[in-house]
Amino acid sequence: MIKRNTVQRALVLEAVLRLRSHPTADEIYAEISKICPSISRATVYRNLQQLCEQGEIRRREIPGSPDRFDHLTNDHCHARCTLCGKVTDIEVEKVPDMEALVKDDHGFAISGMNLIFDGICPECRRKRND
Amino acid sequence: MIKRNTVQRALVLEAVLRLRSHPTADEIYAEISKICPSISRATVYRNLQQLCEQGEIRRREIPGSPDRFDHLTNDHCHARCTLCGKVTDIEVEKVPDMEALVKDDHGFAISGMNLIFDGICPECRRKRND
DNA sequence: TCCTTATTGACATTCTATATCAATAAGGAT
DNA sequence: ATCCTTATTGATATAGAATGTCAATAAGGA
Numbered sequence: 001m002i003k004r005n006t007v008q009r010a011l012v013l014e015a016v017l018r019l020r021s022h023p024t025a026d027e028i029y030a031e032i033s034k035i036c037p038s039i040s041r042a043t044v045y046r047n048l049q050q051l052c053e054q055g056e057i058r059r060r061e062i063p064g065s066p067d068r069f070d071h072l073t074n075d076h077c078h079a080r081c082t083l084c085g086k087v088t089d090i091e092v093e094k095v096p097d098m099e100a101l102v103k104d105d106h107g108f109a110i111s112g113m114n115l116i117f118d119g120i121c122p123e124c125r126r127k128r129n130d
Numbered sequence: 131m132i133k134r135n136t137v138q139r140a141l142v143l144e145a146v147l148r149l150r151s152h153p154t155a156d157e158i159y160a161e162i163s164k165i166c167p168s169i170s171r172a173t174v175y176r177n178l179q180q181l182c183e184q185g186e187i188r189r190r191e192i193p194g195s196p197d198r199f200d201h202l203t204n205d206h207c208h209a210r211c212t213l214c215g216k217v218t219d220i221e222v223e224k225v226p227d228m229e230a231l232v233k234d235d236h237g238f239a240i241s242g243m244n245l246i247f248d249g250i251c252p253e254c255r256r257k258r259n260d
Numbered sequence: 261t262c263c264t265t266a267t268t269g270a271c272a273t274t275c276t277a278t279a280t281c282a283a284t285a286a287g288g289a290t
Numbered sequence: 291a292t293c294c295t296t297a298t299t300g301a302t303a304t305a306g307a308a309t310g311t312c313a314a315t316a317a318g319g320a
Contacts, residue, residue: 004286004297040300061193079238091234096226104221107252108209114246122237134266134317170269
């Protein structure tokens, strides 16, 4: 299965790289629609999936909310605003090797972990205090 | 809004307490249907939601799979099998106070965190080696 | 026993994501 | 430059989880 370079895939990648805001598939679709109104939502989903498989971007699965897509592909933590859903990178002093701390994995062969902080983002805190 | 004790809510709570397997709403519905075939799926969802609000059980949001419900309401880690989706409690030596390690929260008021390990459960490992 | 209204059951709807499939176009071969 | 194969697209249907709607029911206090 040889991959072909399509304008649609280029637009999807460009949008994720330019937005840098952990956009959802729908936000990416809306962004691309401005320039290319004929693009299909399915094409956006497909190309996001493909770009993730190629390692060009990374899918961040957020419990209880739609997946978001990250231009950064390294491991790092995120915080999700429980009010508006916004996702932000969180810098942690020194992420402990959690897997090494596991006392009883009940036979699980652990391959990775997913750490997301919950909180309220600066904008929502400001709105709340009005 | 005074709460009323209904047989349906009692059945939902009983199922979660008895199963002790982080069941999904649908698994709970299937379990109750054996005894009470007339129960509605919506009633199961509603009562799970209500029992969570009352703090009797806890919702565990699993990225990419349906929510699961826990008879244990304390904070602890979970592992999800990436093959069959099963969720198991994971005992950690000493869960580090991750929030204390946050170097730059970008203005977020952090209120909690969600830590889930990914891996392959014992049963799926066995099947794989056949 | 009556009355108020929380709750139920049935169904529709929303939302996220993927599957299907004929039409299109990428890009190597000629 | 033209042809050909097939990866990819756009449109639409479908799946799956969860919530919303609303008339009918039943909990539980008066």
